[in-house]
Amino acid sequence: MVKKLSTSSVSAAVLVAAAAAALSPAPASAVSAPISSARIAVHFDLAKGQTPENVALAPGGAAYVTFAKGRQVAEVSPDGTTRILATLPLPADGGVHTPVLGFPLTVGIVRAHDGALYFLYATGTADLTGVWRLRPGGEPQRIAALPAGGLPNGLALDPGTRTLYVVDSVLGTVWSVPTAGGTPTAWSTAPELGPHGFLGANGLKIHNGAVWATNTDKGTVVRIPILRDGRAGSARTEATGLAGIDDFAFTGRGDQLLAALDGPSEVALVQPDGSHSIVLTAADGLQNPTSIALRGDTVYVMSAAWFTAKDPNLILAHLDD
Template identity: 85%
Template sequence: MFKKLSTSALSAAVVVAAAAATLTPTSASAACAPLSGARIAVHFDLAKGQTPENIALAPGGAAYVTFAEGRQIAEVSRTGAIRILATLPVPADGGVHTPALGFPLTVGLVRAHDGTLYFLYATGTADLTGVWRLRPGGQPQRIAALPADGLPNGLALDPHTRTLYATDSVLGTIWSVPTAGGTPTAWSTAPELASTGFLGANGLKIHNGALWATNLDKGTVLRIPILPGGQAGEVRTEATGLPGIDDFAFTGHGDQLLAALNGPSEVALVQGDGSHSIVLTPADGLQNPTSIALRGDTVYVLSAAYVTAKDPNLLLAHLDE
C-alpha cells in the first residue's frame, strides 16, 4: 500500500493481461538481465483515480484490476481498453478514518476458475471493510467483514480448499475466509507481520505449500508453511533489505521471485538464497510500482504513481531463460 502524498509508498497493483504484441510500447528499455525489452504499454488516468492496486489475469488475454483511489473493479482488454465493472459505495464519513491512509480504497484481487472475482475494500468503517465478491454480470457483495481498524491489503486464493487469505497491513495479521463467506479467522499474527509505523504485511502469494508475504516497513519476504490441518506453521524470513517491498511474483524457477519496490520505483530479482539485484528502475518508466504478474515469459509491472503523482502505467518486459 501507499501513503498518498508521502515519501512512504503504498502497495498497488494492476496489470493488463494483454499479449505484448497487441500493446504499443512508448519507452525504451533500460532493464537488466534476466529482463529485457521493457516498455510502457498502457497509461492510466490519474485524474479518474486509476491508481492500479492489484490484478487478476484472465483467459483470453484480458485482466481484472482494482483502481484503489477510484474504488473500482475494472476489466482491461488485450488492447488496453478499460471497462468499469463496479464502483464501491463511499462510506458515510467519506473514508477519512481509513487506517494509515485516510481514504477508502479497493485493494487485493483474485479470480476463481468460474470467473468470480474476490477483492478487498478498506474504508475504516464496520459496514464496508472486508472481503467482497463479484460474480460475472452481477453486483458486488460483501461476504466477510474485516476489522474496521485494520487495512486489508493483499489477497490470495487456494482453490483446492476454497480458502481466501488476506493480509492486514495495520493489524499485522493474515486472515483466512472461506470463499462462501462467513466469519474470518486470524490465521497468523506472527510478529514478523507487524508494522513498524506505517504498513506491515502486504503482498501475498501461495507457493509450494506455503503462504509467502512481504512486510513493507521491514523490507522482508516471509514464508509461512500451510500445515496438513490448514494451520500456519513457523514463519521464516527468506529475504531482507528490500525497501518499500509491495507485491511480488514467482518466476517459475524455484523460489526465485520478482518484487515491486514501491518507494524507490524499482523491481528487484530475489534469488532463492535471499540475495537480490535491481532489474528495473525509474529509467524504464516505473512510478511507484505496486504489483507484478507473469504470463509465460512476459512480466507485467503496474505503477500507481501514488507519490510521484504522474503517469500511472503498465510496463511489460520479457523474462529471459
C-alpha cells in the first residue's frame, strides 16, 4: 500500500519510497511465460478516489474492492459494473493525522462464508481506526478499535478459528481479532515486520498453518507459524529482493505466490525457494499494482495508480501450467 505522488497530502517519506521503488533494478530474470492473456477488464475513476487497494473474491464471480482514497467498499460484477456498497465517515479532522500518509483510507478486505465483508479503515483518530464489518444489505460497523497511531493495512481470515489477523505497517505488529469483534491482541511484533523509513509489514495471508506477510521497506516475504495453542511462532524471511512489494496471493501450487510490486508496476512470481521472476509489467497495463487474487487459474490484479496518476484498473490474466 504505497501512495500517490501527486497529492499534496503525501509526506516526503512517500516521495523517497516511491523513488527508491521505481529506480530499484529489476531482477536478472526476464519477463517469463507463466502468465498469459493479460488484459484490462475494468477501468476505475481516479477523480472519484477509486484507487483499488485490496480485493476479496466471492462465489459467482464478484470481486469486493476497497477504494483507499474514496474511503469506500465496492462490488465489481463479472461484467465489470462497479457498485459502491459503503462509504466510511470522514474523520472530524479530515484524517490529516493518519500516520505517514496524512489522509484516511480503506485498506485490507476479506469475505466470510456468510457473505460478511471485513475490512480496515485507517484515519489517525481513535473513534474510527480499526476493523469494520459489512453484512449483506446492512450498514458498515466498527467491530474492533485499533491504535490511532498505527496504520492497519493487510487483513486475513482464519475461518476455522473465526480469527481475523491484521498487520500494521507503522507499528510492525500483527493483531488478532475475533470475527465477533472485541479487543485486539498483539499476536506478533517480530522485528521482521517493522518499517525501515516508510512502510513495514503490508500484505497478509494465512497459508499452510502460518501467517505470511510482506514488508514493503525491506522487500521481503515473512512466514510466522501458528502454533497449536494459537500463539505466534518464530518469524522467518522466505524471500528477499522484492522492491516495492505490496499484497500477494498464493497460486495453489505449494508455497508459490504472486506478488504485486507497487512502485515498479510489476508482478513477480515467487518460488518456494525464494527466487522470483517478473511475469507482468507496465506494458501489460499495470499502474502501480496493490493487490492480487486468484480464482482457479484466473489472476486478478488491482492497480491503484498512486504514482502514475492515470488509469487505476483491474487486470485479468491466466496462470499457465
